[in-house]
Amino acid sequence: MKPFYNEQQNMLAATVREFASEKLAPFADQVDEKEEFPFDQFKGLAELGLTGMTLPEKYGGSGGEYRDFMVAIEEIGAACGSTSTVLITHVSLGSQTIYQGGNEEQRERWLPSLSSGDKIAAFALTEPGTGSDALALETSLTRDGDEYVINGSKLFCTNGAVGDVFSVFTNHNKDAGHKGVTAVVVEKGTPGFTINPQHGKMGMKGCATAELVFDNCRIPTKNRLGDEGSGYKLALKILDSSRIMIAAQCLGLAKGALDAAISYSKERKTFGKVISARQALQFAMADMAVELDAARLLTYRAAALYDEGLAHGKESAMAKLYASEASGKIVNKSLQIHGGVGYFKPSTVERIYRDQRVTEIYEGTSEIQRLVISRALLNNK
Numbered sequence: 449m450k451p452f453y454n455e456q457q458n459m460l461a462a463t464v465r466e467f468a469s470e471k472l473a474p475f476a477d478q479v480d481e482k483e484e485f486p487f488d489q490f491k492g493l494a495e496l497g498l499t500g501m502t503l504p505e506k507y508g509g510s511g512g513e514y515r516d517f518m519v520a521i522e523e524i525g526a527a528c529g530s531t532s533t534v535l536i537t538h539v540s541l542g543s544q545t546i547y548q549g550g551n552e553e554q555r556e557r558w559l560p561s562l563s564s565g566d567k568i569a570a571f572a573l574t575e576p577g578t579g580s581d582a583l584a585l586e587t588s589l590t591r592d593g594d595e596y597v598i599n600g601s602k603l604f605c606t607n608g609a610v611g612d613v614f615s616v617f618t619n620h621n622k623d624a625g626h627k628g629v630t631a632v633v634v635e636k637g638t639p640g641f642t643i644n645p646q647h648g649k650m651g652m653k654g655c656a657t658a659e660l661v662f663d664n665c666r667i668p669t670k671n672r673l674g675d676e677g678s679g680y681k682l683a684l685k686i687l688d689s690s691r692i693m694i695a696a697q698c699l700g701l702a703k704g705a706l707d708a709a710i711s712y713s714k715e716r717k718t719f720g721k722v723i724s725a726r727q728a729l730q731f732a733m734a735d736m737a738v739e740l741d742a743a744r745l746l747t748y749r750a751a752a753l754y755d756e757g758l759a760h761g762k763e764s765a766m767a768k769l770y771a772s773e774a775s776g777k778i779v780n781k782s783l784q785i786h787g788g789v790g791y792f793k794p795s796t797v798e799r800i801y802r803d804q805r806v807t808e809i810y811e812g813t814s815e816i817q818r819l820v821i822s823r824a825l826l827n828n829k
């Protein structure tokens with residue numbers, strides 16, 4: 449398919465594409481319309497081994513590198529934006545936080561049931577008062593013998609309303625700045641932990657977003673990931689890598705929009721000709737394809753750097769920034785090519801248009817990506 453993908457990645461893309469066209473695309477409008485968490489779709493992803501991707505077999509995972517996961521996420525994103533967000537959050541945010549921040553006992557305790565898809569992971573960093581300034585956290589963590597007591601709340605937690613295992617970033621010492629940030633795991637059903645579903649999103653409506661409230665919530669100290677104060681580095685590390693998957697999701701959304709534009713332009717006639725015969729639209733589609741491939745190359749580079757264990761923070765921010773903004777332009781052009789039909793439900797491009805918008809906001813806004821990139825430039829990285 450793509451010259452820079454190897455044979456195994458092309459095979460993976462073909463398998464996921466077939467699954468996505470049979471099991472995701474036909475239900476994408478329903479997921480959106482009813483704000484329905486895609487449980488059956490998630491089960492299907494689990495059967496394909498995708499819920500355990502990038503995690504070692506030792507913990508029930510199906511292995512694979514970020515380049516492989518990128519390939520899968522693009523195909524899923526092209527069929528159903530919500531399902532791609534659910535999977536990214538489950539794997540590259542929730543499960544990876546436990547894998548990268550946890551010790552052996554914690555990995556064995558939580559990862560097998562997440563890899564198999566029996567349980568769903570979520571990642572809780574954002575709070576009512578902190579989004580971009582993600583580490584000025586107010587949620588407190590106080591030690592009491594062998595337990596910690598958590599107080600505070602988290603917002604916009606993807607998978608939150610259906611999640612089982614939550615990686616939660618707290619502050620055990622507000623005077624210590626980022627050195628006070630500590631990551632812990634909180635399981636659904638823990639006394640003092642309440643999940644309030646959040647409704648009213650513009651797009652990505654199947655992602656079961658929730659507010660999490662901790663009211664004297666007690667967890668054992670053995671649920672702490674790493675040392676007290678190590679949560680800052682862990683959060684940045686996870687976001688640096690997971691952003692690559694948001695870029696991959698943008699490739700999928702853009703591909704879905706471009707494919708829809710191509711097929712619609714070949715059917716719709718005006719002034720006695722199909723609109724695909726008009727050079728203005730041909731050139732628009734050419735630009736869309738170029739933007740998409742440029743985004744794909746940046747995403748692939750970031751994933752390759754990550755897989756090779758090389759510095760990738762600036763490159764993942766570049767990929768996320770470019771792919772999200774390029775997908776915005778591509779989806780917008782696709783809607784234009786659809787004319788009035790594109791503005792109405794249930795056109796695919798109307799849904800993608802709404803789903804795409806958040807890619808410029810979550811896992812760091814475009815402004816924050818520019819901040820990461822410019823800091824790296826000025827620090828010669």
Ligand SMILES: Cc1cc2nc3c(=O)[nH]c(=O)nc-3n(C[C@H](O)[C@H](O)[C@H](O)COP(=O)(O)OP(=O)(O)OC[C@H]3O[C@@H](n4cnc5c(N)ncnc54)[C@H](O)[C@@H]3O)c2cc1C
Nearest residue numbers: 571572573574578579580604605606809810811812813815
């Ligand atoms: C659908 C959805 C799902 C999400 N899922 C999760 C999740 O699973 N887990 C989680 O923890 N969070 C999640 N988030 C939160 C998301 O990561 C934050 O919304 C995002 O980081 C932006 O934070 P904010 O909304 O507080 O915006 P703010 O930080 O208040 O920013 C407001 C505006 O100011 C700009 N800005 C802020 N600081 C600067 C600066 N220094 N320089 C220039 N411009 C600046 C921003 O770019 C933005 O345009 C989700 C959000 C959404 C919408």
